[in-house]
Amino acid sequence: GEEVWCQGFSEPDAGSDLAALRTRAYRDGDDYVITGSKIWTSHAEVADWCELLVxxxxxxxxxxxISWLAMPMDAPGVTVRPLRTLAGSTEFAEVFLDEVRVPVANRVGEENDGWRVTMVTLSFERGTAFVGEVVACRRVLGEVAEEARANGRWDDPGVRRRLGRLNAEFRTLWRLTQWNVSEAESSGGVPG
Known part of the structure; x- marks a missing residue:
């Protein structure tokens, strides 16, 4: 929780086609110089770092x-413009990159090997996403059940039914996560 990261993957006019990206990076000595834009970047307005595809x-x-770079969000030339949803929230943003310099040392994988790195990134994200949230929810649900027992609300069948349903859903999510990790172990170490 000490750092917040966002993904600079999606681009305007590319839809869900990550490989259609047009954000350019050229090498200048020990840096890449980046120009382009990203869209639907979750929590870019508070992120410290960006997983950036160029x-x-x-x-x-x-x-x-395509190359995968770790870009500090406070680098000169980075502009974040929040996108307001119909509900009024701003968890998504456009990110504009105007000759942003990122050290070559911040590249993950080899130059032009970013597609493979991205597929591994997405496999882990989808395979083990929300582990922390599931664990926290199960803990809080246990605390709520204990409180219901202590204050007499446990005797209400509706309360027990709602807590039981939540318990079943969280147990299902936990089992799915365990299955993804087990499958990854047996198939080369990459969940998904």
């Missing part, structure tokens, strides 16, 4: 020529 070889086929 096109480092514009002549390569679209799933090639």
């Amino acid at each position: 096109r480092t070889d514009p002549g390569a086929p679209k799933h090639r020529g």
